[in-house]
Amino acid sequence: MADAPRILAEKLREHSRLSHADLAAIKLLPYKTRELSHNEDLIRQGDDPNVSALVVQGMLGRYHLLPNGRRQYLSFHMTGDLPDAQALFLDQMDHAVCAIGQAIVALLPHKDLLRTFEHRPKVGFAIWRETLIDAAIFREAITNNSARPPLRRMGHLFCELFYRAEVSGLTEAGGLELPISLSQFSDTLGMAIATVNRALARLRSSRAMEFRHGRLTVHNWPRLRDIGQFDPGYLHLRKSKPSPT
Amino acid sequence: MADAPRILAEKLREHSRLSHADLAAIKLLPYKTRELSHNEDLIRQGDDPNVSALVVQGMLGRYHLLPNGRRQYLSFHMTGDLPDAQALFLDQMDHAVCAIGQAIVALLPHKDLLRTFEHRPKVGFAIWRETLIDAAIFREAITNNSARPPLRRMGHLFCELFYRAEVSGLTEAGGLELPISLSQFSDTLGMAIATVNRALARLRSSRAMEFRHGRLTVHNWPRLRDIGQFDPGYLHLRKSKPSPT
DNA sequence: CGGACCATTGACCATAGTCAACCGCCGTGG
């Protein structure tokens, strides 16, 4: 069930073409699985891990720890994502990774990944591409948090999470589980909790979407897309858009 | 004088160790140089270039174009940087790159770079690392623009630019040329021009630094570092810190 | 000399942050 190589191969297929030999090399990667409880840290700022994690189930988040103890969340990751692939080449973690709700990860030793890259460059390129998409998501977050007013800002985040889930086949009944608290949204979007809440209320009353009890349901995708000014180009995926509801 | 391979090799040495064979492969890379005038675009959003640029002289910036025509600047790049290395693996540019002041770039064909990577994986890994540091800078920008008040936000940006320049040996007389207008700072930091100006005035009166006529001069590095809450770890460089003034 | 652009500053105002109170839920422990 936790067939990490298959999950990884599926993910890479979203943006890369791999040969049978490349896929075979991926299938051979050894790994261990680990279960994380809500809010548990997988890696801390300053660590130098020798494995990288693949999300198998649930959701992880990355965050900076600020001098005053508060957090700035940087991104959220779902099944198939490699939230710390960068640790393959950067010695010290400049941010931490924690579970958002309960989650399961597969841990892939760096040495096996690196050996595979030397042997099968295309596999390395696919994972490189994965890290580049990551960077594109960060760029979009800069723009989102710096240039969009609260309503659009929240809308855009929901658009991105929904779209990425849809492409990976992780949505059900027009929505997905998002065990993110208002306080975490606040630390993600740089808005006060009260503002987050008011933006959520406006999104609800616009009938574009609903976020309740840790679950996002999209009622009217085109409207939500417009509110968030969401253009999925920056995700660099090959698959088709979510169907309008 | 525009010896692009040497500049690239120097840059990669800031974070990676390369063998003689790797360096030799870099020396063989063919390239063309191009001069850019102030504000000229090198690549536009949506383009699919078949070369990547290395900054040889001057400064480039990356930016998102917003629906209302405004810009959100994402990062600034100086001699040695590869501001569009990501185009090696991502088909469409999700942002544009333009010159900040007059600049010279070397254009390296993707096909030659990719061939080198297959032949000398370590060269690929070094450039991969370069793109990962890029991503770390974007992450820091998320935090900067989302969690820091105006004075710290400006301070942090100046810290980063000064520190990076220092490590690359690009500073002179305790400062460097930064041909960035207040309006561009405004579009970088998500603050109104007036706020940018007032923050600059406060930085000046704090005697930590001065920004005048497109030139940054650092008078008191520890104080500036404190104001910007700057910790250079996220830049993942091996060299030593700038000396306090 | 005129115009464009950039920097600077003051006055005003809207937005979003802060604070406090309240609710509901859940888990814990008396």
Add this chain to the structure above:
DNA sequence: CCACGGCGGTTGACTATGGTCAATGGTCCG
């Protein structure tokens, strides 16, 4: 079993911060 405390969400009132707007001056260039 119930009481309590804590956490997350919701809402209203107040306030401060930073955005908007307008006017001014300087510089460069045509």
